[in-house]
Amino acid sequence: MKELSLHVLDIVQNSIAADANLITIRIVEKITTDRLVIEIADNGRGMDNEMVQKIKDPFVTGRKIRKVGLGIPLLHKACTRCGGDMVIESELGKGTKILCWFIYSHIDRAPLGNMIDTILTIIMTNPEIDIVYTHNYEGKEIQLDTREIKKIMGEVPINQPQVLSWMKEYLKESFNSLYGGANI
Numbered sequence: 001m002k003e004l005s006l007h008v009l010d011i012v013q014n015s016i017a018a019d020a021n022l023i024t025i026r027i028v029e030k031i032t033t034d035r036l037v038i039e040i041a042d043n044g045r046g047m048d049n050e051m052v053q054k055i056k057d058p059f060v061t062g063r064k065i066r067k068v069g070l071g072i073p074l075l076h077k078a079c080t081r082c083g084g085d086m087v088i089e090s091e092l093g094k095g096t097k098i099l100c101w102f103i104y105s106h107i108d109r110a111p112l113g114n115m116i117d118t119i120l121t122i123i124m125t126n127p128e129i130d131i132v133y134t135h136n137y138e139g140k141e142i143q144l145d146t147r148e149i150k151k152i153m154g155e156v157p158i159n160q161p162q163v164l165s166w167m168k169e170y171l172k173e174s175f176n177s178l179y180g181g182a183n184i
């Protein structure tokens, strides 16, 4: 079973390929309403309506799907299999937002996976792109904003090993307080 964090990595790759320089990743875990929401938004080149329709519903067009790829269809399928769905909003020249949700307790829902390593991998390999990562668990929220870190770091590159390990510690501690010591 594919971890959801790997889907996040896939979708973020699309934003990077679309020349985004700001990507926001928001995860909301709401046990009380049995929902898991993942939202990824970018300020990349965007898509026209026709493109948005084509990638949202890949099973109609068979072979054409191969031509446009599998990242979005796979995540879409993962959502619908778990009583959720995906909405894509995009505007040419402005950016794209992918919103998807799952029934939290659905038996087929893949685990979230290691979000800390996923976010750090994105930052490490794309230091010039700003990432705003928000994770909400039952109304409690943590955030990592590379724009803030870059401000503090000045000339020091954000993907410098010491900065990365500082961010890792920061995220670990944040998650601990978020989940109140529950397993991650």
Ligand SMILES: Nc1ncnc2c1ncn2[C@@H]1O[C@H](COP(=O)(O)OP(=O)(O)OP(=O)(O)O)[C@@H](O)[C@H]1O
Pocket: 010, 014, 015, 018, 042, 044, 045, 046, 047, 055, 067, 068, 069, 070, 071, 072, 073, 095, 096
């Ligand atoms: N954030 C985005 N901004 C602009 N265009 C996008 C974005 N996400 C997807 N697209 C367009 O939709 C296409 C399909 O995306 P999808 O992730 O399904 O497949 P892919 O990226 O082409 O291939 P794969 O993910 O399988 O490597 C992309 O090739 C791109 O043209």
Ligand SMILES: [Mg+2]
Pocket: 010, 011, 013, 014, 069, 070, 071, 072
């Ligand atoms: Mg892709």
